[in-house]
Amino acid sequence: MSKIKVVVAGPRGRMGIEAVKMIVKVDHFELVGVIDHKHDGKKLSEIEGLPQLDVMVYSDITKCFSETQPDVLVDLTTPEIGRVHTKIALEHGVRPVVGTTGFSQEDLQSLTVMAEEKKLGAIIAPNFAIGAILMMKFSQMAARYFKDIEIIELHHDQKLDAPSGTGIKTAELISAVREPKVQGHPDEKETIPGARGASYDGIHIHSVRLPGLIAHQEVLFGGDGQMLTIRHDSFNRASFMSGVKHSIETVMKIDILVYGLENIIE
Numbered sequence: 001m002s003k004i005k006v007v008v009a010g011p012r013g014r015m016g017i018e019a020v021k022m023i024v025k026v027d028h029f030e031l032v033g034v035i036d037h038k039h040d041g042k043k044l045s046e047i048e049g050l051p052q053l054d055v056m057v058y059s060d061i062t063k064c065f066s067e068t069q070p071d072v073l074v075d076l077t078t079p080e081i082g083r084v085h086t087k088i089a090l091e092h093g094v095r096p097v098v099g100t101t102g103f104s105q106e107d108l109q110s111l112t113v114m115a116e117e118k119k120l121g122a123i124i125a126p127n128f129a130i131g132a133i134l135m136m137k138f139s140q141m142a143a144r145y146f147k148d149i150e151i152i153e154l155h156h157d158q159k160l161d162a163p164s165g166t167g168i169k170t171a172e173l174i175s176a177v178r179e180p181k182v183q184g185h186p187d188e189k190e191t192i193p194g195a196r197g198a199s200y201d202g203i204h205i206h207s208v209r210l211p212g213l214i215a216h217q218e219v220l221f222g223g224d225g226q227m228l229t230i231r232h233d234s235f236n237r238a239s240f241m242s243g244v245k246h247s248i249e250t251v252m253k254i255d256i257l258v259y260g261l262e263n264i265i266e
């Protein structure tokens, strides 16, 4: 079997560095380049704190693709640059595996259409951790029985987007099985704006940001005289790597854009 040639965008980031380490450990993957807005033309081994690898850093994604001819782009950057990278990858016949969160509905729609037109696999995964996928699936199951739901997502304080991609995906999955609903008292008023969090079809999403946290989420279901809590915690970023590996393998076998790992795990 020939190796899957992978490029990682965002190799100095918290997730990017883990992805680089995982990719070089997998025999059937080959890390052929990395994309970073700094350190153009250097080797990864020349950047302090990064693995001692003879892999070239590119600031120009197009140049990177033409010189390294990758099969897959793993993007772990920011919403602004991640959506541009994903589009350029599809234009160049490179299959994107995107962990970057904060894409809009319009981004997702236009990228879906692009992948379909190009007949190219693409995966956009708000969360790569299997436990988080199960937490979302269990929440969707529970929502058939409990109609009043609040999502509390908790992350480290360096996170750029709120609500988290996982929080939004959870609300979307619940919304697919629950009618939109006004929760709480119909006449409730926020004395301080934002007190009730964001609302997605009436499901409230609360975003907590604190140093020391990694990635956590609780989904609270209220019923008569009872409450169900479904919770997932990622205690480190290694928790996401089996999902990144599975996505790199799967994206080579599909020819559409898949949004959410729940669609590609058995």
Ligand SMILES: NC(=O)C1=CN([C@@H]2O[C@H](COP(=O)(O)OP(=O)(O)OC[C@H]3O[C@@H](n4cnc5c(N)ncnc54)[C@H](O)[C@@H]3O)[C@@H](O)[C@H]2O)C=CC1
Pocket (backbone or CB within 6 Å): 009, 010, 011, 012, 013, 014, 015, 016, 035, 036, 037, 076, 077, 078, 079, 081, 098, 099, 100, 101, 102, 125, 126, 127, 128, 129, 161, 240
């Ligand atoms: N899907 C999932 O399971 C997970 C997704 N994430 C998401 O992944 C993304 C990255 O998260 P972290 O690693 O924590 O962030 P980070 O801030 O540590 O890393 C982002 C990296 O992107 C780089 N970057 C910025 N502009 C760039 C450009 N033009 N070209 C190349 N690189 C550029 C930055 O230098 C930085 O190293 C976020 O959107 C986060 O929400 C994070 C954890 C898990």
Ligand SMILES: O=C(O)C1=N[C@H](C(=O)O)C[C@H](O)C1
Pocket (backbone or CB within 6 Å): 101, 126, 127, 128, 155, 156, 159, 160, 163, 164, 165, 166, 167, 214, 215, 216
């Ligand atoms: O920024 C993070 O850290 C994470 N982002 C993803 C999200 O927005 O859901 C996944 C995970 O929660 C970690």
